[in-house]
Amino acid sequence: MRKPLLVSLFLLLVLSVAGPAWAQSITVTGRVTGANGAAVPGATVLERGTTNGTPTDNTGRYRIEVPNTATLVFSAIGLTTQQIPVNGRTTVDVQLADSKTDLSEVVVTGSRATEGRSNILTASPVDVISAREIRAFAQTDVSQVLTYAAPSFQSSRQSITDGTDFIDPASLRGLGPDQVLVLVNGKRRHTQSLVNINGSIGRGSVGTDLNTIPTASIKRIEVLRDGAAALYGSDAIAGVINIQLKDDSTGVNSSALYGQTTESDGKTEQVDFNVGIGLNKRGFIDLSGQFLNRGYVNRAFEDTAPLIYLGANGGNYPASANTEDARRQLKAQDDALVATNGFNRKDIRVGQSATRNFGGFLNAGYRLGMGYEVYLSGGASYRTGRGPGFNRLPNQPTQSDPNIFPNGFLPFINTKIYDQSAIVGVRKTFGGFAADLSNTFGRNELGYYVSGSINASLPQGADRINPTDFYAGRLAFLQNTTNLGFSRHFTDLGPLETFNLAFGGEFRYDRFLIGKGEYASYANFGRVASNGSPAVPGAQVFPGYQPQDETNQSRTNVAGYLDLESDITARLLLHLAGRAERYSDFGGNVSGQASARYTLTDALSFRGTVGNGFRAPSLQQRYFVNTSTQFVSGVANQVLTVNNENPIVRNDISNTTQPGFGVEPLKQEKSTNYSAGLTSRIGKSFTLTVDAYQIDIHDRIVLSSQFTTANPTVAAILKGLPVSRVQFFANAVNTRTRGIDIIANERLTLGERSRLLLTAAANFNETKVQSVNSSSSTINNDPTAGTSNLQNTLFDRSQRARLENGNPRSKINLSANYSYGIFGIEARTVRFGEIQIKDADPARSNLDQTFSAKWITDLTLSAQIMKQIGVIVGVNNLFNVYPDKIYVNPRNNPNNFSVDPTLSYSSTLDNSNRGRFLYPANQFGFIGAYYFARVNFTL
Missing domain, CATH: 2.60.40.1120 (Carboxypeptidase-like, regulatory domain)
Structure with missing residues (x-):
């Protein structure tokens, strides 16, 4: 009996797999x-x-x-x-x-309903960026694509900001990089290992490295512009970006791109491919890969330091040159040395870093039979980067070695970024409920390597060979998330038109690691410089992580959710969601959301949302620590970034063993969000959405300003430590963000072979700090008066300006796409609104500057030469627009600017600007006009 049974089972298996064939x-x-x-x-x-x-x-x-x-x-x-x-x-x-009813894209983000809705029929606003839009222009990575396609999203490449040069910080609706949640195929994406600690947008935050996902693998990107912590969990305060991967089952697509700026730098070479393979009508495998080689850009100006070889720190005149005649003679001698040694006064590099990226992604699904479907997606990328720091002049004996670098040196930070991810799951319907069990794994690692540098504390001499290259350590973050969800769509449930029920649970594991660098990258070998001062220890530009910095911390999170959505009537949609989470390291939180959409007429609908959310402090914010060398007005400072668990932060000043700032442990940020809007469809093809919003965030986590040992209280706390400044994370501020999004689309058919698509989109937002929080008696009772008072330093006016005005408060996108037969032309112009930079010291408010709004225009021409080959040529920033240059007084004519070498707006300016770094306003970068050509192949 067993043999016939085995034969029957075998035949059943064959029929289930091969039957359709x-x-x-x-x-x-x-x-x-x-x-x-x-x-x-x-x-x-x-x-x-x-x-x-x-x-x-x-x-x-x-x-x-x-x-x-x-x-x-x-x-x-x-x-x-x-x-x-x-x-x-x-x-x-x-x-x-x-x-008449389905002009717009169908989206799934923002709802757990089993059926998607058009993005103008949803209760919350959702932008859709299609694969065609992703490839229409020269942007080669996801963060830059979104910056120019979605007005509420903003990201710009940074310069001379250590690791932030290689992982772009991004924001949605003017909030921080860590307040937007990224999904891939609806599953949570892991965050980056890097903490942004320098003077860039997103300072103190930990975002998601969007550029590890090849653009060739993306089917579309859905941007949910609404608080969604109740739906998806922590981090979704500003909204959600859901990247949907391609699921093609046939065809091969590839492309090759080359471009460069009009200054003949920033060369970009990109090759990518996408292959869709059908699996016997039961599934698919979709493979994508990308190689990207991006050259550096340099927009530095000449160094205005008076003295290169004979000066004091920062190239200034020494105190001994106290007469005009003495200064004139010293200047002449120094100029002669500059000429003899061929010193190039363009001695730093300002602009985007050089990177090289290899990446691949897979997306697959297969129906096993008996109602089971398995799916798999995942990817891996390896990215190297090379970016400069600030140069060291030959007259800086505490930081240089004249035997190796007689003319000073420009050190470089080199990075290796590894990123891996995998999603595996199975779906099946049980008793009318669609069940989905999945596991999502992600890991991001950033390794630091310093080149063209020295450890100045090493003994020097002509007979010594000191290292100039160092391994400075690594950061790594790992996340594993297991989900089980159920959903069911009811169509016959009393008076309700439809009813969708979804519920489920999640278990997440996070781990953060800091690995030390090699000994010479951080050690202090005790050399005393020729001027009698101790030489700076560690590799110049980026001292390695030390043994006491090493960290290996983890936590778990358990969550459950309930999601209800119903078309109460044909005109009224109601959506309710709730979520409870508990973290192993700081406790739990409950969030909820209610959304509604009401159709007044066929042409006009209203929608709105009210909810609360939260964001748990990241492990990186809780446990990150390092010591770095930063320049303030030309003077090197050892800056300690200490984690919130350290006694320096947690103990009170009265602690006799280890005094501290008395700051409370980090806790979750809590938010309340409101939105209201309208959607309209007029005629067959015109659509309009307008959505206003308010987001209140309490106990927002920020990286404090730098406390200096010039303050006696700080000196008492840092006694015995070889640092002059300290900064740390704290729930320091409460903020309110208000804004409005407007999007209009029109699609016109102008003839049998011609079409015109017009889009106008805009975001206007304003973030205000409502109050600064401090429960620390040390900070509140500091007796020091003036700007050095600890309460003023916790969150100074330059940090406040970065949070409130560092990103453009408005962005407008106008685009037109016209096609005629095999030809196409696409034009886009984006207005990046003004930003503001302020000095930390209120007494220097005359140095505050507002940088005006700018329009950036892109143009591309395309031709489908044959079915298999298409060509695109174009230019980004057609009119070669740059941000305003920095000048001393905003009331001066910006075309007649002068530079103050003591400016201290941000770390990039603190590091001895000296007339070289004149584009601190980074609304859209500063590379100028960029020309490119792309060839697309389809088989």
Whole structure:
């Protein structure tokens, strides 16, 4: 009996896997046209119930192999979807009518309903960036694509900010990089290991490295512009970015891009590919890969230091040169040395760093039979980077070695970034409930390597060979998330039109690690410089992580959620969500959200949301510590970033063993969000959405300003430590963010072969610090008067300006896409609003400066030469626009600027600006006009 049973089971398995192939396969061809009879290129032709599909070519024709009993599904944006049975036919032509209700993209972000909704029919605002938009211009990474495509999103590349040079900080709706949650295929994406501790946007935050995902792997990006902590958990205060990977089952696509700036730098070489493979009509494998080589950009100006070889710190005149004649003679001698040694006064590099990235991604799904479906996605990337610090002059004996670098040196930080991720899951319907069990793993590691530098504390001499390259240590972050969710869509439930129920749970494990550098990268060998001062220890530009910095910390999180969504009537949509979470290291939180959408007429609807959220302090913010060398007005300072668990932060000043600042442990940020808006559809193709919002954040986590030992209280706390400044994380401020998003689209058919798509989008936002929090008696009772008072230093006016005005308060995007047959032209202009920089010292408020708004215009021309080959040529920043240059007094004419060498606006200016770094306002970068060409191949 057992043998027939085994044979039966074997035959059942064969039938379940190969059964569909028994039906006779035929090749079906045809043409897809629109309501006016014009060809519809790029329409999707799909075998219903499978992933077997193909797009139409530029004449609207297609070719697909299907069983003779198949049903074909024809769809295109702006046109009504049709389903047509083949019934053995080998030719099927179809004419799609204009859609009155489905012009916009269907989205799944922001709801756990089993069926997606058009993005103008959702209760919360969602932007959709398609694969076509991603590849239309020269942006080669995700953060830059979103910056120019989504007005509420902002990211710009940083310069001379250590690791932040290589991982771009990004914000949504003017909030921090760590207040937006990133998903891939609806699953939580791990964050980066890097903590932004220098003077950049997002200072003190830990974001997500979006640029580890190849653009070739992306089907679309959905940007939910609403607080969603109740739906997705911690970090979703500002909103959610959901990256949907391609799920093609047929075809090969690849592209090659080359571009450079008009200054002949910033060269970019990119090659990518995407391959879709069908699996016997039951599934697919989609593979993508990318190689990107991006050259550096240098927009430094000449060093205005009076003395290069004979000066004091920062190239200033020594105190001994106290007469005009003495200064004139010293200047002449120094100029002669500059000429003799060929010293280049463009002695630093200001602009984007050089990087090289290798990355790949996989997305796959397969139906096993008996209702089970398994899915898998994951990727890996390896990125190297090279970015400069500030140079060391030959007249800085505490930081240089004249035997090795007689003319000073420009040190470099080199990075190696490894990123791996994997999502594996299974879906099945049980008793009408769709069940989804998944596990998501992610890891990000950043290794630091310093080159062209020295440890100045090493003994020096002509007979010594001291190292100039150092391994400075590494950061690593690992996250593993297990989810189990259930959902069910009801259509016959009393008076309700529809009802969707979703619930589930999540378990997450996080781990953060700091690994020490090699001994010479951080050690103090005790040399005393020629001026009698101790030489600075550690590798110049980036001292290595020390043994006492090493960290290996972890935590767990358990969460449960409930999600209810119903079309109460044909006009009223109501959505309720709740989530409870508990962290092993600081406790729990409950958040909730209520959203509604009401259709007043066919052309006008209103929507709104109210909810509360939270963001747990990241492990990086809790446990990060390091010592770095930073320049303030040309003077080197050893700056200690100490974690919140350290006695220096937690103990009170009265502690006789180890006095401290008396700051409380980090706790979660709590937020309350409100939004209200309208959506409108006029005619067949015009859509408009307007959404206003307010986000209040209490106990917002920030990195404090730097406390200096010039303050006696600080000196008492730091006694015995070889540092002159200290900073730490604290729940220091309460903020309120208000804004409005406006998006309008129009699609016009101008003739049989021509179409025009117009888009206008804008974001206006304002963040205000409502209050500064401090429960520390040490800080509150510090007797020191003036600007050095600890209460003023905890969150000084320059940090406040960075939070309130560091990102543009407005951004406007106008774009037009016109196609005629095989040709296309796309124009886009983006207005980046003004930003403001303030000095930390209120007495120097005359140095505050507002940097004006700028328009950046991009233009591309495209031609589909043949079905397999397309060409795009274009220019970004067509009119070669740069930010305003820095000048002393905002009331001066910005075209007649002068530079104050003692400016201390941010770390990039603190590091002895000396007229070299004149673009501190980084609204959109400062690389100027950029030309490129791309060739697309399709097989």
